Amino acid sequence: MIKVKDIHFTYPTGAEALKGVSLTIRDGEFVAIMGSNGAGKTTLVKHFNGLLKPAKGEVFVDEVNTRNVSIASLARRVGFVFQNPDHQLFCETTQEEIAYALRNFGFEEETVKSRVTWALNLLDLTQYRQTSPFMLSGGERKRLALASVLAWDPKVVVLDEPTIGQDYEQKEKLRQFIVQLNAQGKTVITVTHDVEFVADCSPRVVLMAEGKIVADGDAKEILTNKELAFKASIVPPQITQIFLGLVDFKLPTDVIKVHEAGKILFDFLKEE
Amino acid sequence: MFEGFRFRRVSSPIHRLDPRVKFLYVLVIFGIAIAFLEVLPLILLFLIQIPFVLVASVQREWIRSLKGASFLATLIFVVNFAFGYFGGTYPSQMSPWEYPLAMSLRFLVLVESFSIFFLTTSPDHLSLALEQSHVPYEFCFAFTTAVRFVPVLAEEAQTIMDAQKARGLELERGSFIKRVRNYIPILIPLIVSAIRRSLELAEAMESRAWGATKKRTNLYVLKMKSSDYVLITVSICMLILGIYVRLCIPIPSLTTLLT
Numbered sequence: 001m002i003k004v005k006d007i008h009f010t011y012p013t014g015a016e017a018l019k020g021v022s023l024t025i026r027d028g029e030f031v032a033i034m035g036s037n038g039a040g041k042t043t044l045v046k047h048f049n050g051l052l053k054p055a056k057g058e059v060f061v062d063e064v065n066t067r068n069v070s071i072a073s074l075a076r077r078v079g080f081v082f083q084n085p086d087h088q089l090f091c092e093t094t095q096e097e098i099a100y101a102l103r104n105f106g107f108e109e110e111t112v113k114s115r116v117t118w119a120l121n122l123l124d125l126t127q128y129r130q131t132s133p134f135m136l137s138g139g140e141r142k143r144l145a146l147a148s149v150l151a152w153d154p155k156v157v158v159l160d161e162p163t164i165g166q167d168y169e170q171k172e173k174l175r176q177f178i179v180q181l182n183a184q185g186k187t188v189i190t191v192t193h194d195v196e197f198v199a200d201c202s203p204r205v206v207l208m209a210e211g212k213i214v215a216d217g218d219a220k221e222i223l224t225n226k227e228l229a230f231k232a233s234i235v236p237p238q239i240t241q242i243f244l245g246l247v248d249f250k251l252p253t254d255v256i257k258v259h260e261a262g263k264i265l266f267d268f269l270k271e272e
Numbered sequence: 273m274f275e276g277f278r279f280r281r282v283s284s285p286i287h288r289l290d291p292r293v294k295f296l297y298v299l300v301i302f303g304i305a306i307a308f309l310e311v312l313p314l315i316l317l318f319l320i321q322i323p324f325v326l327v328a329s330v331q332r333e334w335i336r337s338l339k340g341a342s343f344l345a346t347l348i349f350v351v352n353f354a355f356g357y358f359g360g361t362y363p364s365q366m367s368p369w370e371y372p373l374a375m376s377l378r379f380l381v382l383v384e385s386f387s388i389f390f391l392t393t394s395p396d397h398l399s400l401a402l403e404q405s406h407v408p409y410e411f412c413f414a415f416t417t418a419v420r421f422v423p424v425l426a427e428e429a430q431t432i433m434d435a436q437k438a439r440g441l442e443l444e445r446g447s448f449i450k451r452v453r454n455y456i457p458i459l460i461p462l463i464v465s466a467i468r469r470s471l472e473l474a475e476a477m478e479s480r481a482w483g484a485t486k487k488r489t490n491l492y493v494l495k496m497k498s499s500d501y502v503l504i505t506v507s508i509c510m511l512i513l514g515i516y517v518r519l520c521i522p523i524p525s526l527t528t529l530l531t
Contacts (some may be wrong), residue, residue: 043398072440088435088436
């Protein structure tokens with residue numbers, strides 16, 4: 001469980017990124033943190049594994065105050081996948097890359113081996129075992145970054161902008177994968193701008209604007225609220241926009257998923 | 273320490289001076305600082321630059337750059353003192369601490385003057401100054417780009433450090449060799465991304481017709497103003513005075529003055 005109690009954070013440059021944020025994320029939850037650029041999303045999630053410590057307020061991860069423990073010991077529980085895989089890949093081979101964190105955490109060499117195989121298999125990278133990470137394509141590098149974090153089996157996975165720069169197929173694969181992770185009991189926290197992606201996953205949505213949380217609730221409830229969307233400079237999914245436009249036909253306005261929309265329209269046209 | 277050299281866009285009489293003239297001034301200070309081994313003139317040299325800092329109102333950044341330099345200055349003092357004390361030679365009328373003190377003061381004077389120069393000169397002006405001193409444009413461009421990308425790279429290094437810490441890297445742990453090795457996971461992504469960035473920059477410039485005309489003209493042209501001539505005169509007078517004092521006036525050491 002992650003408990004954030006009224007935290008404030010200001011960067012050394014003077015930019016006030018968080019202005020009093022409180023939030024509780026229970027075990028096994030799937031949370032999407034959304035909001036415009038500079039709303040403080042990434043700053044907030046960097047508090048979850050202790051990369052940043054709040055200037056005021058407290059962050060507790062499983063009842064442990066993040067001020068009192070090292071980043072490494074928090075990272076064991078909270079895995080963090082950065083936006084740009086190029087910021088972390090450095091080893092000669094893909095398998096070394098995955099083994100790196102495991103060795104840092106002091107796993108036995110036997111365990112390291114089996115975990116590496118498991119993680120490569122999990123993200124469909126087995127054929128690249130001996131390939132240099134720098135030779136992989138963008139999507140593969142992203143998957144490798146994810147594999148290198150999932151390998152140590154953290155309780156919580158934080159994904160910063162997982163869908164950026166991915167084509168539709170990769171995105172869909174990634175979505176299924178993330179949903180599956182969550183179904184297996186992992187807490188998944190993702191920072192994203194991608195409303196379609198969020199609509200398809202329908203997690204709990206935490207909406208941020210100007211360093212504060214402006215809304216917290218079900219994806220359906222938040223993505224279909226025009227005022228909230230405007231406040232946080234996001235646009236409701238295209239499907240929702242259509243239904244918001246068709247309000248005169250007495251159609252529901254809280255539709256966020258494509259297949260759901262198809263069914264409603266089909267029924268509606270049949271009745272007419 | 274880098275903060276102490278980073279340009280901030282403010283306006284002051286010092287900021288508006290011609291960068292070439294400011295550079296001449298820095299060179300003169302540099303020359304005089306090298307010429308003297310005695311504490312007194314170096315203290316004087318250190319103090320006469322403070323008005324410049326105040327007029328340019330860059331005190332905070334300037335102090336930060338001196339703070340950054342203080343570690344090296346201390347090191348210079350300690351090393352010189354140790355070598356002088358254990359078997360080295362120093363002028364007999366000086367006490368053993370005077371020569372090391374002069375050496376670290378000399379270093380501080382150099383840092384001080386360069387810091388003033390970089391704090392009050394924008395990269396654009398620097399590039400203009402280089403160009404108008406007939407340095408080929410390719411070199412000017414490379415130079416200013418390098419200066420401009422320092423903060424970008426610093427930010428990237430921070431992100432990479434965060435990313436590796438999130439994978440359990442502990443920079444301050446282990447023996448000395450282990451600690452040096454700890455930086456490999458940071459340096460490799462940083463270098464790779466710097467190379468990648470430079471290739472992208474080259475492509476972006478090429479696609480905007482960089483170097484299409486051999487003869488470039490500038491929107492802004494540096495022109496010497498009366499204040500620039502004043503600084504030139506001051507610099508030259510300082511240089512002449514410095515040379516005169518060096519050659520003709522014996523400078524008493526601090527020890528002789530104090531006893």
